[in-house]
Amino acid sequence: MSRILVVEDEQHIADGLRFNLEAEGHEVRIASDGEQALASILDEHQSFDVVVLDVMLPGRDGFAVASALRSAGQFVPILMLTARGRPEDVLRGFEAGADDYLPKPFELAILIARINGLLRRRRWNETAPAGAAAPVTREVYTFRDRTLDFTAMEVQARGTSYRLTQMECDLLRYLVTHAGQPVSRGALLENVWGLHEETDTRAIDNFIVRLRKYLEDRPDSPRFLQTVRGVGYKFVPDGT
Amino acid sequence: MTRRQKAIAFFVALCVLLVAAAISLNIGWIVITAERARVRVLVFGIITFGLIIAGLIVYTVFLVLEIRRNEEHDTFINAVTHELKTPIASIRLYLETLQSRTLNDEQRHGFYDVMLADAERLHRTVDQVLKAGMASQKPKVIARAPVDMSALARECVELALARHHLQTDAIVLESHDERPLMARGDADELRTVVTNLLDNAVKYSADVVRVTVAVAAPSPDTVWVRVHDRGVGIPRKQLKRIFRRFYRVQVRGFKQVKGTGLGLYIVRSIARAHGGRVFAQSEGEGRGATFTLELPRLAS
Numbered sequence: 001m002s003r004i005l006v007v008e009d010e011q012h013i014a015d016g017l018r019f020n021l022e023a024e025g026h027e028v029r030i031a032s033d034g035e036q037a038l039a040s041i042l043d044e045h046q047s048f049d050v051v052v053l054d055v056m057l058p059g060r061d062g063f064a065v066a067s068a069l070r071s072a073g074q075f076v077p078i079l080m081l082t083a084r085g086r087p088e089d090v091l092r093g094f095e096a097g098a099d100d101y102l103p104k105p106f107e108l109a110i111l112i113a114r115i116n117g118l119l120r121r122r123r124w125n126e127t128a129p130a131g132a133a134a135p136v137t138r139e140v141y142t143f144r145d146r147t148l149d150f151t152a153m154e155v156q157a158r159g160t161s162y163r164l165t166q167m168e169c170d171l172l173r174y175l176v177t178h179a180g181q182p183v184s185r186g187a188l189l190e191n192v193w194g195l196h197e198e199t200d201t202r203a204i205d206n207f208i209v210r211l212r213k214y215l216e217d218r219p220d221s222p223r224f225l226q227t228v229r230g231v232g233y234k235f236v237p238d239g240t
Numbered sequence: 241m242t243r244r245q246k247a248i249a250f251f252v253a254l255c256v257l258l259v260a261a262a263i264s265l266n267i268g269w270i271v272i273t274a275e276r277a278r279v280r281v282l283v284f285g286i287i288t289f290g291l292i293i294a295g296l297i298v299y300t301v302f303l304v305l306e307i308r309r310n311e312e313h314d315t316f317i318n319a320v321t322h323e324l325k326t327p328i329a330s331i332r333l334y335l336e337t338l339q340s341r342t343l344n345d346e347q348r349h350g351f352y353d354v355m356l357a358d359a360e361r362l363h364r365t366v367d368q369v370l371k372a373g374m375a376s377q378k379p380k381v382i383a384r385a386p387v388d389m390s391a392l393a394r395e396c397v398e399l400a401l402a403r404h405h406l407q408t409d410a411i412v413l414e415s416h417d418e419r420p421l422m423a424r425g426d427a428d429e430l431r432t433v434v435t436n437l438l439d440n441a442v443k444y445s446a447d448v449v450r451v452t453v454a455v456a457a458p459s460p461d462t463v464w465v466r467v468h469d470r471g472v473g474i475p476r477k478q479l480k481r482i483f484r485r486f487y488r489v490q491v492r493g494f495k496q497v498k499g500t501g502l503g504l505y506i507v508r509s510i511a512r513a514h515g516g517r518v519f520a521q522s523e524g525e526g527r528g529a530t531f532t533l534e535l536p537r538l539a540s
Binding site for chain 2: 010012013015016017019020023056058083084104105106107108109
C-alpha cells in the first residue's frame with residue numbers, strides 16, 4: 001500500500017481522487033492548500049510515496065510548493081495536475097521540480113497509470129539504493145571522477161552527491177547519449193519533454209544552469225556542458 | 241520584477257529621458273532666441289516644445305495603461321480557464337468513476353449531486369461571461385416593469401442560502417418600510433445584481449457568514465438595496481476599482497477568492513442601465529463591506 005498526498009483545493013476533485021485512489025488500494029491524505037501540504041511533508045515529516053499537486057491553489061501555488069519541496073531536499077515524486085496546459089506551463093512545472101504533468105480535465109485511467117508509473121520507479125530506486133552491488137542493468141556513466149547514476153537518479157561529483165529530478169535526469173541522459181554532438185534546444189524539447197509546439201526554448205537554459213552546478217567546478221565557465229552558440233548544448237566528457 | 245513591470249519601468253524611464261532632452265533643448269532655444277530678441281520665434285519654439293513634452297507624457301501614460309489592461313486581461317483568461325475546466329474535470333472524473341467502479345446506491349446518488357453542483361457552477365460561469373459581454377456593448381433597451389424590491393431581495397436571499405448551504409440566520413433581510421418599495425426595470429437583471437452582491441458577501445466572509453440585507457427608501461424618489469457583510473473588507477484605494485472589468489480585490493493575509501472578476505462589473509452595468517448606481521463602502525481591511533444599489537423609486 002502506498003501513501004499518496006493529494007494537494008487540491010477543489011473539494012469535488014479532491015474527494016473524487018480520494019475515492020478512486022483508495023479503491024486502487026492506496027492510502028490518501030488531502031491538503032487543501034500549499035501551506036498545508038508543505039507543513040505535513042516538511043514540518044510533520046509525514047512520508048508519502050507520491051504527491052498529486054494542483055497548480056492553481058489559494059496562497060502559494062503548485063509551482064512554489066514543488067520548488068520549496070525540492071530546495072528542502074525532498075525528492076518525493078510529484079505529479080502536477082492543472083487546468084493550465086500550455087507548453088510554457090508544462091515546462092515551468094518541470095522546472096519547479098515536478099516529475100510528471102497532466103492537464104485538467106484528465107482521464108482517470110491515465111492518471112492512475114501515471115501514478116503507478118511514479119510508484120514503480122520509486123520502488124526500483126528503493127530496491128537498488130546507491131552504493132549497493134550494482135546490478136548489470138544499472139545505468140551508470142562515469143567521466144572525470146564524476147558518476148551519473150541514471151537509475152538511482154543521482155550525481156556524484158566533487159565529493160558530493162546530488163539527487164536529480166526526473167526531468168534533470170532525462171535531460172542529462174539525453175545529452176550523455178549524444179556526447180560530443182551539439183544538440184539543439186528544439187530537439188531537447190521534443191525528445192526529452194515530448195513537446196512539439198512552439199515554445200520558449202529558453203526554459204531549458206534554467207535546467208542546464210542547475211546541471212552545471214552539479215557537474216562543473218566553475219559553473220560560469222563550463223567545461224562539460226558547453227553552450228553551442230546559435231544551436232544549443234553539447235556534452236563533452238573529457239572537458240576540453 | 242515581472243516582465244510587465246520591467247516593461248513599464250522601461251517606458252517610464254524612456255519618457256523621463258526624452259522629456260529631459262526636450263526641456264534642455266527648450267532652454268537652449270530660449271537662451272539663443274532671447275539673445276537676438278526675436279519674440280515671435282521664441283514663443284513659437286516654446287509652444288512647440290511644450291506640445292512635444294505633453295505628447296510624450298500622454299503617450300507614455302497611455303502605453304502604461306495599455307500594459308496594465310493587458311495584464312488584467314491575462315489574469316481574466318487564466319481565471320476563466322480555471323473556472324471552466326475545473327467543473328468539467330470534476331464531472332468527467334465522477335462519470336468515469338461511475339463507469340468503471342461498482343458503487344452502492346448511496347454513493348451513486350452522492351456522485352449525481354456533486355455532478356449537478358458542478359454543472360450549475362459551469363452554467364454560472366458561462367452566464368457571467370455572456371452577461372459581461374452584453375454589458376460592454378451599447379446600452380440595450382431593457383424591459384421596464386414595476387418590480388417590488390423587497391420581494392425580489394427576499395427571493396434572492398432564499399436562493400443564496402440554499403446555494404451556499406447556509407443556516408437561515410446567516411443572511412438576514414431587514415425591511416423597515418411597510419409599503420412596497422417599487423422600482424422600474426427588468427426583474428431578471430435586478431435579481432442578477434442582488435445575487436452577485438450576495439455571492440460576494442458570502443465568498444468574502446472569512447469564517448462565519450453574517451450578512452445583512454436592507455431594503456429602504458432613503459428619499460421619496462430612490463430605493464436602496466444594501467448588502468452588508470462582516471468579511472475581509474476592502475482597502476480604501478480599491479473601493480472604486482473593484483467595479484472595473486477583471487479587477488480582483490486584494491487583501492493582505494487573505495487567500496485570493498476564485499472567480500472571473502466580472503461580477504461587480506455586471507452589477508454596475510445593470511445599475512446604470514436602470515438609471516441607478518451602485519457603490520461600495522468599507523471601514524478597511526478586516527472590517528466588512530457594504531454595497532448599495534440605488535434605483536429610482538416608482539411611486540406606488
